[in-house]
Amino acid sequence: MSAGKSPRTVRELGEFALIDRINAGRVQAPGVLLGPGDDAALVAAPDGRFVVTTDMLVQGRHFRLDWSGPGDIGRKAIAQNAADVVAMGAAPTAFVVALGCPADTPLELIDGLMDGAWAEAVRAGASIAGGDLVRSRDLVISVTAFGALSGAAPITRAGACVGDIVAVAGRLGWSAAGLDALIAGTTGAEVAEVLAAHRVPQPPYGTVLDALRQFSAHHHASEIGLRALTDVSDGLLADLGHIAAASGVAVDLDSAALRDPALERVATVLAADAMRWVLTGGEDHAFVGTLAPGCPLPAGWRAVGRVVTGHGVTVDGVAQAGDGGWESFRGTDSAAGGAPG
Known part of the structure; x- marks a missing residue:
């Protein structure tokens, strides 16, 4: 120099x-x-x-x-x-x-x-x-x-119980939609938000931490609050599958509750399936958890299903074919846009 x-x-x-x-x-x-x-x-x-x-x-x-x-x-x-x-x-x-x-x-x-x-x-x-x-x-x-943890018990994947509400905080499928747009070379206002979501995820940290503070204000927080929790990094089906397996239960999702009209408009542009993005797309780092029956949904959360007896994850009672989401050692080494957990 x-x-x-x-x-x-x-x-x-x-x-x-x-x-x-x-x-x-x-x-x-x-x-x-x-x-x-x-x-x-x-x-x-x-x-x-x-x-x-x-x-x-x-x-x-x-x-x-x-x-x-x-x-x-x-x-x-x-x-x-x-x-x-x-x-x-x-x-x-x-x-x-x-x-x-x-x-x-x-x-x-x-x-x-x-x-x-x-x-x-x-x-x-x-x-x-x-x-x-x-x-x-x-x-x-x-x-x-x-x-x-500031004195609280950790929330693991193993706490889900039959009858629990399955709830989500954050967006699902937006990062996967952005990845598909990049692969297709599609740009423009119609896909701008999903491109941004893929490039920079926006996990709703505060939505989860505020809910935990709300539940901790009650004497029996472990009975009324979040019983199991994970972030959606590999795909909703895959990550809920981890909760189901760890808890010895099954999860049934409600497809109507998972619909995202904004994402469906993007899917029309890309000739894609928005529900596939929602169910199997990772890297949004939304949060999915189970809450005790009767527990009020905290601000920023929405109910998307129930914990039931059995094993695995279904949608409207039907098992889903194909992969549930990202897995590091599938695909080629040149693939980009992976979703490390």
């Missing part, structure tokens, strides 16, 4: 200067007691427990730079981890981000990626406490997320 010329790539700037660049001006959330700059971060555990999860995104498998901007990819990497934490009934407190990239990666790409990651971390109520940088052939982002 000639004298006076600003560095343009990771190679030109160097590892430690890049770390300083990533962390400059960032403000840590209250749960991070010690952020970047030492051998490890220090994160508070208010009641002596953590909820912990991790996910990885690989270029060409989970995202494409010609389909999504760096900021979009950064937001998605955080969102899918924050959603897993909230799906356990915990509030996100901190994230650790490990990044692998080629040495000739433009600095503006890293800037955009980390700006997006930070923006989503803040939206989730947390911050990025540290991470790692390595040289790699392709761009790889790995995120570990921490969450606090």
Whole structure:
């Protein structure tokens, strides 16, 4: 690099200067007691427990730079981890981000990626406490997320009971519709919202956490509140199938309750099946759970089915043919738009 010329790539700037660049001006959330700059971060555990999860995104498998901007990819990497934490009934407190990239990666790409990651971390109520940088052939982002239960019991997939209401918070099928639009090369106002939904999921963290606070105000919250919960990362059928299997029950969905007129209009444009998107599309990171019979639906939730005896997931009493959603080791290695859990 000639004298006076600003560095343009990771190679030109160097590892430690890049770390300083990533962390400059960032403000840590209250749960991070010690952020970047030492051998490890220090994160508070208010009641002596953590909820912990991790996910990885690989270029060409989970995202494409010609389909999504760096900021979009950064937001998605955080969102899918924050959603897993909230799906356990915990509030996100901190994230650790490990990044692998080629040495000739433009600095503006890293800037955009980390700006997006930070923006989503803040939206989730947390911050990025540290991470790692390595040289790699392709761009790889790995995120570990921490969450606090604040004295509450975790909400697992195993708590559903026969008679429970199945309810959803958030949109279903929009990311899958956006992926189909990208594959088809379709652009324009008719598909703009689903393209945005695919590029940047919008998990309704607050809708879940507000419901949990509402239920915790009652003496018997475990009896009237959310009994089982997961985020929809692999597809509604697949993720409800996990709840059904873990709880030893079956789930029957109501197709009328799942209809989305806005998504149906997009399906007309793409000559596609909107219900297929709703049932098998992942990466929206909506939340689906079961509530005790008679439990009032919290704000932002809608009832879409019931827990019944048996096993598996049906729609209007009918088993569904084909795959229930995303699975990492199906398909080709060149597929993009995957839905890591």
